[in-house]
Amino acid sequence: MTDRPRGDGTPEDGTPEYHWLYGSEGGTPPAEPRPDETRVMPVQPRPDQPSPPGDPAVTAPTYEPPPLPPPPPGQPPTPTPGGGQRPPRRRGGVKRAVRIVLLLLVAWLVYLVAVPFFAWTKVDGVAFEPKGQRPDDQPGTTYLMVGSDSRAGLSAEERKKYGTGNASGQRTDTIMLLHTGDGPNLLMSIPRDSLVDVPGYGTTKINAAYAFGGPKLLVRTIEQNTGIRVDEYIEIGLGGLAGVVDAVGGIEICPTEAMKDPLADLDIEKGCQEANGEVALGYARSRHTSNIGDIERVKHQREVVAAIGDEVMSPWTFVNPVRYWRLWNAVPDFFAFGEGMGPFQAGRWAMAMTSVDLSCVVPISDLAVHWDPDRSEQLFGLIREDKTGDVPKGLCTPTGLPKSVTG
Structure with missing residues (x-):
């Protein structure tokens, strides 16, 4: 059994x-168990118990992690540790750098706008528009620029430094008309000794109009004698020119001969050279080193004004915050602008000064200084009609004399 x-x-x-x-x-x-036999199943060890050695039947299965999900389209797969692949660059750092650059750019733009408006709050407005009949509105824009020789505001040390003396009263060393429009920009000097009719005072030197009645009488005198309507007014004090030149770090001047003028405190050599505010002012004021006197002086004045305009509007002015601040904060101390003129109009004037295509003296017939009635009226008419592109070369000359006379 x-x-x-x-x-x-x-x-x-x-x-x-x-x-x-x-x-x-x-x-x-x-091969097949008998029906009456009991089947013995292999024992599976618990995870916390080791498997009996040498028994493959009870060896714990190897754990395999589930596969990683595929990367989203356009993104490289994440490298496994030790795989030798370079980790992807973090986009967060790039975005942060872009934000910082944008914030700095916005701050800089705010600075460029805020400084002129801050300086403009301290600028004096000048009532320059005369009452009574005036020329009708004309195409383009005509600016009247006046360089006052008033010593007001200059200390005794500054008067000595600039060689201005102690003259009382207020006169105009510089009178210029700048016309901008569809044609080339034209800058025309009016010699201060020009003999014209001053309303209420008869024929006298044009700078006497400023001494008698200030900006309003000067504007009325110019409009009456030229027929050109003055749209904007800019006045520069005697020390203003030196202050602005120093604020932009100096300008280049190119005298055609050596100049020594004790009255203007000037002693310079011939040729192009860098000039600080003191030298530039003396160069613009001197009229005793040439046989054409005031005619030569207004030529130097246009040269200095154009050089200042180039420096003011250079990219370095807008890149250098110290220079930008110094320049705009020099404006209230040395400049006065006509009532109604804002910082944007002042900016347009400054930009126009950097691109003067025609630079000349009002046409004169002699050094006395009498205006040439025919030639001057021809030039005035082209300005009134905003046709500066039609100005012939012989009409706009550095001395105001005919081309045949000046050479």
Whole structure:
């Protein structure tokens, strides 16, 4: 009779169960178990218990992590540690740098706008428009620029430094008309000794109009004698020219001969050279080193004004915050502008000064200084009609004399 397993899985004869199942010598089990046999399942060890050595049937399965999700379109896969791939660049740092640059740019633009408006709050407005009949509005814009030789505001040390003396009263060393429009920009000097009719005072020197009645009488005198309507007014004090030149770091002047004028405190050599405010002012004021006197002086004045305009509007002015601040804060101390003129109009005037195409003296017939009635009226008419592009070369000359006379 075949031994049957006991309830605890051990045969009645004491033979171990696996001997009973597979034979005492470890033979192979039968292909199919008998119906009355108990099937023994392999024991799976718990995760916290080690598997019996050498028993493949109870070895714990190897854990394999789930696969990573595919990267979104357009993005390189994230490298695995030790894979040798370069980690992707962080976009957050680039965006932060762009934001910083944009903030700095906005702050700079605010500075460029705020400084002129701040300086403009301290600028004096000048009532320059005369009452009564005036020329009708004309195309283009005509600016009247007046250089006052008033010593007001200059200390005794500054008067000595600039060689201005102690003359009382207020006169005009410089009178210029700048016309801008569809044609070339034209800058025309009016010699201060020009003999014209001053309303209420008869024929006298044109700078007397300023001494008698200030800006209003000077504007009325110019409009009455030229027929040109004055749209804007700019006045520069005697020390203003030197102050602005120093604010922009100096200008270049090109005297055609050596100049020594003790009255203007000037002593310079021939040729192009850098000039500070003191030298530039003396160069613009001197009239005793040439046989054409005031005519030569207004030529130097136009040269200095144009050089200042070039420096003021140079890119370095807008890049250098110190220079920009110094320049705009020099304006209230040295400049006065006509009522109604704002910082934008002043900027347009400054830009026009950097691109003067025609520079001349009002046409004169002699050094006395009488205006040439035919030639001057021809030039005035072209300005009134905004046709500066039609001005012939012989009409706009550096001295105001005909081209054949000046050479």
